[in-house]
Amino acid sequence: DTPQTPSSGTPTLAVIPGDGIGPEVTAEALKVLEVAAPTKFEATRYDLGAERYLATGEVLPDSVLAEIREHDAILLGAVGGKPNDPNLPPGILERGLLLRLRFELDHYVNLRPSRLFPGSESPLAAPGEVDFVVVREGTEGPYTGNGGALRVGTPAEVATEVSVNTAYGVERVVRDAFARAERRPRKQLTLVHKTNVLVNAGSLWWRIFESVAAEHPDVTTDYMHIDAAMIHMTVNPSRFDVIVTDNLFGDIITDLAAAITGGIGLAASGNVNPDRTAPSMFEPVHGSAPDIAGQQKADPTAAILSTALLLDHLGHGDAAARVEEAVLADLAARAPGTTRSTSEVGDAIAARL
Amino acid sequence: DTPQTPSSGTPTLAVIPGDGIGPEVTAEALKVLEVAAPTKFEATRYDLGAERYLATGEVLPDSVLAEIREHDAILLGAVGGKPNDPNLPPGILERGLLLRLRFELDHYVNLRPSRLFPGSESPLAAPGEVDFVVVREGTEGPYTGNGGALRVGTPAEVATEVSVNTAYGVERVVRDAFARAERRPRKQLTLVHKTNVLVNAGSLWWRIFESVAAEHPDVTTDYMHIDAAMIHMTVNPSRFDVIVTDNLFGDIITDLAAAITGGIGLAASGNVNPDRTAPSMFEPVHGSAPDIAGQQKADPTAAILSTALLLDHLGHGDAAARVEEAVLADLAARAPGTTRSTSEVGDAIAARL
Ligand SMILES: CC(C)[C@H](C(=O)O)[C@@H](O)C(=O)O
Ligand SMILES: CC(C)[C@H](C(=O)O)[C@@H](O)C(=O)O
Numbered sequence: 001d002t003p004q005t006p007s008s009g010t011p012t013l014a015v016i017p018g019d020g021i022g023p024e025v026t027a028e029a030l031k032v033l034e035v036a037a038p039t040k041f042e043a044t045r046y047d048l049g050a051e052r053y054l055a056t057g058e059v060l061p062d063s064v065l066a067e068i069r070e071h072d073a074i075l076l077g078a079v080g081g082k083p084n085d086p087n088l089p090p091g092i093l094e095r096g097l098l099l100r101l102r103f104e105l106d107h108y109v110n111l112r113p114s115r116l117f118p119g120s121e122s123p124l125a126a127p128g129e130v131d132f133v134v135v136r137e138g139t140e141g142p143y144t145g146n147g148g149a150l151r152v153g154t155p156a157e158v159a160t161e162v163s164v165n166t167a168y169g170v171e172r173v174v175r176d177a178f179a180r181a182e183r184r185p186r187k188q189l190t191l192v193h194k195t196n197v198l199v200n201a202g203s204l205w206w207r208i209f210e211s212v213a214a215e216h217p218d219v220t221t222d223y224m225h226i227d228a229a230m231i232h233m234t235v236n237p238s239r240f241d242v243i244v245t246d247n248l249f250g251d252i253i254t255d256l257a258a259a260i261t262g263g264i265g266l267a268a269s270g271n272v273n274p275d276r277t278a279p280s281m282f283e284p285v286h287g288s289a290p291d292i293a294g295q296q297k298a299d300p301t302a303a304i305l306s307t308a309l310l311l312d313h314l315g316h317g318d319a320a321a322r323v324e325e326a327v328l329a330d331l332a333a334r335a336p337g338t339t340r341s342t343s344e345v346g347d348a349i350a351a352r353l
Numbered sequence: 354d355t356p357q358t359p360s361s362g363t364p365t366l367a368v369i370p371g372d373g374i375g376p377e378v379t380a381e382a383l384k385v386l387e388v389a390a391p392t393k394f395e396a397t398r399y400d401l402g403a404e405r406y407l408a409t410g411e412v413l414p415d416s417v418l419a420e421i422r423e424h425d426a427i428l429l430g431a432v433g434g435k436p437n438d439p440n441l442p443p444g445i446l447e448r449g450l451l452l453r454l455r456f457e458l459d460h461y462v463n464l465r466p467s468r469l470f471p472g473s474e475s476p477l478a479a480p481g482e483v484d485f486v487v488v489r490e491g492t493e494g495p496y497t498g499n500g501g502a503l504r505v506g507t508p509a510e511v512a513t514e515v516s517v518n519t520a521y522g523v524e525r526v527v528r529d530a531f532a533r534a535e536r537r538p539r540k541q542l543t544l545v546h547k548t549n550v551l552v553n554a555g556s557l558w559w560r561i562f563e564s565v566a567a568e569h570p571d572v573t574t575d576y577m578h579i580d581a582a583m584i585h586m587t588v589n590p591s592r593f594d595v596i597v598t599d600n601l602f603g604d605i606i607t608d609l610a611a612a613i614t615g616g617i618g619l620a621a622s623g624n625v626n627p628d629r630t631a632p633s634m635f636e637p638v639h640g641s642a643p644d645i646a647g648q649q650k651a652d653p654t655a656a657i658l659s660t661a662l663l664l665d666h667l668g669h670g671d672a673a674a675r676v677e678e679a680v681l682a683d684l685a686a687r688a689p690g691t692t693r694s695t696s697e698v699g700d701a702i703a704a705r706l
Contacts, residue, residue: 091552167510199444227608255580
């Protein structure tokens with residue numbers, strides 16, 4: 001993902017507010033984006049998610065995907081219906097919409113920065129200074145939808161899930177992670193996997209990691225099993241700078257990272273196509289939280305920070321930094337014990353810009 | 354795993370001290386077992402692990418497995434060589450020895466209790482009372498060794514890992530977890546999986562969990578995605594009572610559980626064959642920690658607590674409780690800032706019995 005010069009025309013944005021708290025946090029993200037961006041965005045809203053699926057049976061029509069593909073970037077709120085809704089089997093929306101976008105638009109770098117901002121509270125007693133970024137592979141691993149089931153519903157049922165890993169897919173994300181590590185002051189990169197059990201995939205990841213490391217003598221590298229990473233992340237999270245890992249391990253470790261840096265309400269992410277052959281997509285790490293939807297209770301900070309990643313990706317690094325600073329200032333000013341509505345938080349951050 | 358009446362003869366114990374700190378912690382576990390057990394054990398030592406493999410190329414000869422199989426129980430220290438030893442590719446020992454034992458002896462319940470003992474320190478600022486047990490499936494999932502690699506070492510390499518899940522395998526471990534939940538005061542059981550992405554395996558786990566739940570109306574159940582479980586485990590670990598999950602998720606979550614309850618030096622585990630068709634195996638959750646091996650620096654508490662699980666499994670519930678109490682008393686008496694050698698900790702716990 002080489003730093004980009006902004007294009008000259010009006011950039012176009014596909015907005016997918018989604019389900020649950022998605023629309024609420026997206027509204028605040030757009031509010032902040034409008035104030036922060038040096039240019040106007042032409043935003044088109046796409047109603048996709050549980051509501052549309054339950055009403056029409058449509059998840060992501062090919063024609064809609066084709067339209068979305070023509071935009072410069074995508075902003076997504078959150079996707080997912082009520083838990084245990086019998087009309088909405090698990091995976092329909094996740095696999096059919098969210099993951100389909102990530103796969104079709106080749107979002108092979110799932111970028112998830114974790115920072116313990118001053119003023120935000122960690123559940124850890126002594127977190128130290130935490131500022132790392134997870135480069136999660138986004139188009140392979142156990143997320144490919146390979147596998148199947150046999151004799152479903154009988155005592156002889158067999159269900160498989162296949163993690164698919166290719167040299168092509170691993171090398172490009174590992175290269176991206178090294179490039180990011182190189183641009184950071186500490187220049188440290190940790191590979192997280194489970195090479196001692198998942199020996200086929202592990203060996204591939206390890207060999208590619210080692211060979212790309214040889215081209216980057218300035219980057220300090222180490223390796224950690226995913227289980228050991230749980231311990232380091234809770235006991236000494238400040239040891240991490242950049243982490244590169246597979247799709248599933250990245251999913252797990254970034255929720256832990258969000259938890260220890262003050263919660264999922266602050267964790268932003270970019271589903272990045274570094275080759276820019278299709279638009280990248282920016283979204284908070286949190287889900288649709290249907291239990292608090294429509295109540296103005298959700299924290300829009302993660303969605304707002306996702307617009308900073310979006311601005312940066314489109315070449316507006318200065319604007320991105322301003323959004324981050326505004327969020328930082330807002331966090332530092334949050335009075336413990338008081339609660340603000342979703343839009344009050346958005347207003348407060350926009351007002352600082 | 355129905356409570357057992359102890360057999361009348363001298364029980365036999367296969368001891369596999371293993372590598373790194375394995376022999377040191379195992380020595381203390383045996384010291385405590387000797388004092389605590391109401392009966393003498395006939396222990397036979399099996400030298401298996403990195404040293405034997407590097408010297409002879411042998412990991413677990415069939416004849417040794419056959420001998421081990423004839424014992425009443427197995428006590429294992431830790432297995433694993435120096436990181437990045439070119440003569441010891443990752444997985445050789447883990448897959449060939451540790452996992453082979455778990456699979457051949459049908460250890461389908463990998464039992465991992467997590468308790469925050471008074472006096473032991475959690476990295477969490479406000480952990481609350483933590484006392485839960487993870488029932489990790491031990492013979493299926495991504496640990497089966499299914500999968501393979503194609504065009505290894507070329508840019509066209511493809512590597513796969515197949516998670517295999519059967520109704521047979523899922524049902525027996527889910528039943529065991531419900532039975533355990535039923536014997537505990539809170540009677541709560543949480544299924545952890547990733548049903549929204551791993552839809553084949555997830556659906557199988559979910560359907561079996563729901564159908565067994567219908568037979569246990571006294572057990573309160575809930576479901577959590579593995580990523581969400583990371584958050585609950587760090588933000589509110591006291592909400593958990595019993596967790597049932599697959600082999601890989603169980604590996605990951607139990608290291609996190611160990612971390613938040615005072616560290617991997619305290620986490621014990623049982624690889625249990627509840628049908629008693631083969632001996633169960635008890636081991637600390639921690640690894641062989643080659644960096645501190647032979648220095649009497651390792652904490653043997655996890656190995657000692659593993660003997661409590663062993664005693665309980667063999668029908669010596671009272672002796673198991675005494676070991677736990679001795680460990681509890683020792684932990685409460687640990688003076689912060691002082692360090693004791695591995696054998697000093699073992700001596701202190703044995704002296705309390
Ligand atoms: C909703 C789900 C499919 C998704 C994932 O597993 O990637 C989410 O947990 C995330 O981390 O973005
Ligand atoms: C050493 C390794 C194979 C093992 C596992 O992954 O099960 C360990 O991490 C454990 O948790 O017992």
